[in-house]
Amino acid sequence: MTDVLLDASGVTKRFGGLTAVDDVSFSIPERSIVSIIGPNGAGKTTFFNILTGLYKPTLGRISFQGRNITSGRPDKIMKLGIARTFQNIRLFGTMSALENVMIGQHSRMSAGLFGSILRTPPVRKEERRVREHAAEALEYVGIRKRVHDQLAINLSYGDQRRVEIARALSSDPKLLLLDEPTAGMNPQESDELTALMQRLRDDRGLAILLIEHDMKVIMGVSEHITVLDHGEKIAEGGPEEVRANPQVVEAYLGKQASQETP
Amino acid sequence: MGAAAPVAETPKAELPPGASRLPKGARMGLTVAACAAAIIVPLFFDSGGNVMNNFVLAAAYVVMALGLNIIVGFAGLLDLGYVAFFAIGAYTMGYFGSGFHANAGNGDGIHILVTEPASNLPGIHVNFLIICLLAIAATTVAGMLIGLPTLRLRGDYIAIVTLAFGEIIGRIAINGDEIHFLDTKLTNGRQGITPVDKIDLPGVDRFTSLELRPWFYVALALVFIVLFVNFRLRDSRLGRAWIALREDEVAAASMGIPLVKTKLLAYGTGAAFGGVSGAFLASYLNTVNADQFQFSFSIFVLAMVILGGLGSIWGVVVGAIVLSAINNYLIPDVFNSLPSDIGLDFDLTELSFGIFGFLLVIMMIIRPEGLIPERRRKMELVEDVGSDEGVFEARMP
């Protein structure tokens, strides 16, 4: 239906004797919300790290908008339009929320060493623009203005998660990778986040790749789900398909099976 | 998961978040007062006296400390070999502002924009301001070269590699009188390159070694320039990138910050300040000899940054002044007789190493965030908060 934004084929990652990701193939269409699920240790975050250039895959190929990004540098991949959040929030603790989000736009700015020292008019204008853009991103995710200048580590947990998303958003990415964004959130906040994701897809045309454990969120928002277990893809398809898949239930045996809401 | 997990509340810290302790007007006022004091106070002291000498040295050290602050304080790259940049800046002055290269210009010497007496002497004699630019160029390149091997290393290994480079350059300085390079020696080893041209500015009386006040004002001008550069950089795209780098390298890269370029810029910029100060000191002290370039100097400058507050610009200024005063004034002059006053048989300078070491230990244990903490840093060093673990992981249910 729409163009393929990101295509990963045959991605394998071995750390010495351990195969963390085993021949996973995967594609993300534009303007979609796609999920990866699986028990802990299934290799989901490792896969994210491969996509964003933090790890070099042992085998396989990844292309983004037709460009080969396998083994690319993380900052270059980000510049192409892939942004992410982290499983254990990785904000820059000694910066304010606003400054954290401004960092997200680093690759969209051009001020260099001398420009920064001299603060020429174009540099000043750029700073202002970046600051405003960051403030907008924060408000979009629901962070109130008076909190913008708070140190990131002083924010509440939910706010920190949202700042991280704003930081990723501020670079105007085409693909957003969210790693367990609703961890630690209460149901209301999870619903708000789900709505946010849908807005991002519909209003801003983003594609979102989601790692999640919260089945309600997954089932509610994903167009397509891929299930990993021990690094391998064991199932994929739409929400209903995946939920009914016996292998998936077995992978989660004893953990989620009894807690899944029908 | 069925059960509703309440969102953990991060306890708010006591310090007003993001702001310094003083209101903005007070900060401005204090800054102006400090700058005014720096300009006016030296007028009340004897231009040839010991105190004035200490003012000059303190100013030179402030420039160095601000340079190291960029590398260690902003970018978080633990550099234990900063003396290398002092050396390179000083030798630049030694090469281009003295009679060391006696055979230059076929014995007549090369002279660029200098006045008497230097313009008549053999050797290479170039205007001080140009030498400053040369020193900046040399140290920037050196800084990047030294930084290059450290790019993929972890914090403590960066310390060791930079330390090793500092030692290598120190050794080259000592043994340089054995190395012959284009018809002259590389350095003059421990004997030193001396005399070194005095600063020669247009429209101003010649600098001498008796009138120290003009030297101070040149050093102060350097301080003001360097402060300006620091403040501008800190609140810029590059400054933010450095701090992000310091906080969490992986997250920084994932946010589009090119690690190699950003680190090299930190090394280069920080080194440049050391180079300028080195060139200045070479002229002021009238010598460039290898004994000046030892590991203890690197630690001396690092201690200034830590005492003042890593990443805190004003803190580092204060730290530099305090340590300079202790090292060059209090210990050798003021408190020197203390041990003999209480019946012990040595003078205090023999203890300066130990006092210094003691200071470092005490600082780290009692107040690691420094005298004037970078407004943000106070959170990090005191409250047991790591950069990418600790608080955040603890909140995971």
Added chain:
Amino acid sequence: MTAASLPATQPSAIRAVRAFLSRYGLIIALVALPAYYAVSDLVEDGNLTRIGDNLVDGLSNGSIWALVAIGYTLVYGIIELINFAHGEVFMIGSFVSAGLFGTLGLTAATGTGGLILGLLVTMVVAMIACGTLNVLMEKVAYRPLRSAPKLAPLITAVGFSFILQNVGLLWRGGSPQSIDDLINSQHEVFSIFGVSITNGDLLAVLVTFPLVLLMTQFIAHSRLGKAMRATAQEPDAARLMGINVDTTISLTFLLGGMLAGAGGLIYALFQTTIWYFQGFTAGLIAFTAAVMGGIGNIRGAVLGGLIIGFIQQISDNRIGTEWTPAIVFAYLVLIMVFRPSGLLGEETREAG
């Protein structure tokens, strides 16, 4: 904080060269120096005696570095801290030994039996003193800062290094002090292929070898040794298994300090000179050895120590003692660039 691994997209030719260099570059650099001089010896002298001498002297010196390097590697392995003051602990070991020589009345004229007894006593005392010193430093300086960012304990270590240097300075003054050549260290015991083996050489090997053996056996088989290894790998898991991590760490410092003390004694006997500043250079050389062998790896530390000793000896003998530190440090930089995991460490992998 894990090191960021940033794979760069490079053409495979460059990557192949880099892989080759990272595997063999260090070894090539290490072999190059002795090989060059070995060849030049063959050409000039017609035999390998000189390089053989270098080797023997190098191994003896190197065994001292091995003892000190083990201390670095043990501490780094267990708490990931470079104990900057370790070189000074070694220096104090030399000073304590020298002091005891005087107290015990040991001179070059002392009979063999008395000498051996005296030296044994000295060794025990020096080892205990240095071990205790190391443990004290850990308690006072490193333990309170265990949760602080890495910069803090590193700085305190440097601070302690300065304090100890000052102690040495006040104890015996600023210039190198010569001490009695108790064991007649240059006396040739026998020679192999024209290369002379002296008292000093034998002593170095005879003391180091058993100590290292004891140490490795202890760590491999004793309960405390297992506790050390467990703590080094997974401190939290070790704690959960009932291991007292604090005590284990103190024990590590104790052992490291003791070995440094023994090294200090051998150094004093071998070099017959002591100096308050000897710890600084020794510390860096021994640290280079530890890293070269693979930090955290005891056999690596020994191997590194011997190799560095050899290189140092070649440099002292052929290039000049004033250049040796620069050469050793240049090797340190090379190691860090091409193979930070060292010779016996694991191949550097990406973060994860």
